[in-house]
Amino acid sequence: MTRAAARGYAYQTVYAYLASLIAEATGEHKIRLPSLRDLASRLDVSVSTVQHAYQLLESEGRIMSVAKSGYYAVASPAGPPLAALATPTAEPDLLQSLYHHACTPGMWALHRSDPWPGDAFGQALTTREREIRRQHRSPDSHPLGEPALRRELAARYTQATHHRWCADDVYLAADLRATLDITLAALDISGRTVMITTPASPVLLMALDAAGLDVCELPLDMGGDLDLERAAHYLRERAVALVILSSTLNGPQGALVPDTTRQALAKLLDHHGTWVLEDDDHGELCFSHETPLRDWVAPERLLVCGSFARTIGTEARYGYLLVPPEARSPMTASVRQRLLQRDFHLPPVRQKAIARLYQRRAIDGQLRSLRNGLKLNVGRLVQQLDDSLGDLLCVPMPAGGSGVWVSSRHAIDVRQVYDHLLRRHILIAPGPVFSSQGHHSQCLRIACPVNGRGLPGRVIAELRKALQSGRR
CATH class of the missing domain: 3.40.640.10 (Type I PLP-dependent aspartate aminotransferase-like (Major domain))
Structure with missing residues (x-):
């Protein structure tokens, strides 16, 4: 792993590596995973980066931690490859699908909630x-x-x-x-x-x-x-x-x-x-x-x-x-x-x-800069979505954060919209993942591109196709 990768999205690479180790598990036996320090040394990243990847996997229920022993993975059937997602029934759980594909190479990630483009405070x-x-x-x-x-x-x-x-x-x-x-x-x-x-x-x-x-x-x-x-x-x-x-x-x-x-x-x-x-x-x-x-x-x-x-x-x-x-x-x-x-x-x-x-007040200066940048980027994204998809989406200006919360002007099958975009390597966060009772079924959360330049025309075009094909 290069230093540049370690400072950027290193935890995603560690996550993907650990996921491959878990996928190799067979039978019902617990598979012991490398220790935090061993894996950090092996991949040339910080211990906290490895720890974050382990915590994501643990929150998804794919591994377990045993006090004074370490982390273990229990073998489970491997999920289908991206190409197999031809039908909405391939992965019935939206949140599980979202986590599963978050680290897929080449994925245009519009689902994320972290505001930083990388490790802003790394140095x-x-x-x-x-x-x-x-x-x-x-x-x-x-x-x-x-x-x-x-x-x-x-x-x-x-x-x-x-x-x-x-x-x-x-x-x-x-x-x-x-x-x-x-x-x-x-x-x-x-x-x-x-x-x-x-x-x-x-x-x-x-x-x-x-x-x-x-x-x-x-x-x-x-x-x-x-x-x-x-x-x-x-x-x-x-x-x-x-x-x-x-x-x-x-x-x-x-x-x-x-x-x-x-x-x-x-x-x-x-x-x-x-x-x-x-x-x-x-x-x-x-x-x-x-x-x-x-x-x-x-x-x-x-x-x-x-x-x-x-x-x-x-x-x-x-x-x-x-x-x-x-x-x-x-x-x-x-x-x-x-x-x-x-x-x-x-x-x-x-x-x-x-x-x-x-x-030393270093946090405060960075936060002021971050908020100013986010407000500018979010405003640009709201304007772009309203200009391009205003006939299909209601796009209010948020009061903060790193993305926009939009609702469809027409009844849609949000799972169909999600799957359409996923097959085209575009990952959005559908509204139902933010509720345990099926609320927000007509909503999507779209994150700001980290470069602040708005969404590419291809992504806008696919969003339109997905929303149109998902109409009920």
Whole structure:
């Protein structure tokens, strides 16, 4: 693997390599996969890059981790080649298909949610890591996360005297999925009802499904608003144990729930005494300054989760959870117990390097540049889609993020649209993958090209053909 590949989309190459090892498994025996360090050395990439590839495979259920032993793959039938996707029945699960083809060579990837074109902070992180290694020969590993990084996150989230955070309120995990798993286990709400707004991150939906929770959805309209009466009905009739809401920006849709709606919803939640998990994974990608949900929610029932994936990139996908002082006991003890049980230690040097990026304000400058670039690129994409496909698609301008959420003006079979494009090596994210109950069946999410030049004419032409052939 070349250095250029390692700095760009290295985790995709590692993912593809591991997928080939898994495909070689035969029978029902567990196949042990290489250790993180061995594979990093073999492919000449960082340990965190390999770790990210393993985490993607684990979130898809294709491998399993065994404490103090390593990662294992269980043999399973190989998926069909791309050429075999001549009919929609070749792969019945849209999300599984999306993951399966994400790393296919030559695929035009319009499904992605990461805003960075590559490893934007790669050189900065490497420089910081060299500094740290010169100062600390062997940094200690902390099971709850590097104290310096936890302090920086706490300081970043402290915006007012009534919302104060300290390092003891912050916990780090391998990625966002691990953070969600730990949080749901610590709440001990298995079998109970969780209310979420959709479109929602597939990672979140998979975590809820794995936890055995009853999910009720509040679909957002194209303007980002929700039905407050439906929310009140769920809270009253379904004995909701947890509500999961975006902090400001809904990631997949790139929309903002109006302040008046969020304030009214916060009053409802306070009345019912329901736990609130604020999803802040996309908050830094909002094009304007907005009041976060946590400013309106009772702090004793509030949890905040996020990751560094949107702010730093693929080389730092660690997740984090904030538990405010008012909710510490017994929630804090439960979170600590779950983290210690996992016995998974994040690379301390990389954590210290991220902390220094925050300390030296390098993150803030990059984020301003990123948001300005995304706003420009998203605006160009909206204009291009509206000019070329406005008769077929409704294309609102998002309030943030790295893509656009569009809806068909005519009834379509979104699976047929997806398969048509897939056969032409174009991968989009169909709306149903952002819901566990079949909502958003007339929607698509289209990511901005990383070069900011808009979609090629061939892709626009195939989108038109797919939408026309998929009409009911």
